Amino acid sequence: MSLDEAGLHRKLQLQELEEIRLDSYENAALYKEKTKAWHDKMISRRSFEVGKKVLVYQSRLHLFLGKLKSRWVGPFVVTKVFPHGAVEIQSLELGKFLKVNGQRLKLYYDGFQIEGFESILLSEPIYED
Known part of the structure; x- marks a missing residue:
């Protein structure tokens, strides 16, 4: 070569x-x-409405060890929704306003409210010999 x-x-x-x-x-x-x-x-895009109750994820809770402690704090009330995911919330207990990222929030459900239900009492069956 x-x-x-x-x-x-x-x-x-x-x-x-x-x-x-x-x-x-x-x-x-x-x-x-x-x-x-x-x-x-x-x-998943979450949309929050003014007046709805939400829970806030507390990321600083890992300093206090405890597997069974809930990291969700609240409830808070949504007072204002900003563009790009920021949400202003108000504490129900203290009345303070906080501005947090919408990814740290989830909706809070008070529980099921049952209206207009009918109750039926059950009795023991009568056996004839």
Whole structure:
């Protein structure tokens, strides 16, 4: 193999290496786009209305060890909803206003209120011998 042929062979190898590198960049970009689309699809958008009760996730509670302690604090009342997910809430106990991220909130249900129900008393069956 002469020097000219070896130089030409080396140039071809370098070009192939550059093509492989560019393909890997392109594949990484495609993977990131697909992963972002899947992630965005899986995010559930929560909408809060003024006057509704919510619970706030307390992330600082991990300082106090306790597996069975609830990390949800509240209830609070929504006073204002800002664009891009920020929510202003008011404490029912203290009356203080807080501005929190909407991802830290979930709706609070007081419980089921049953109206207009009828009760039936059951008695023991009478057996005749």
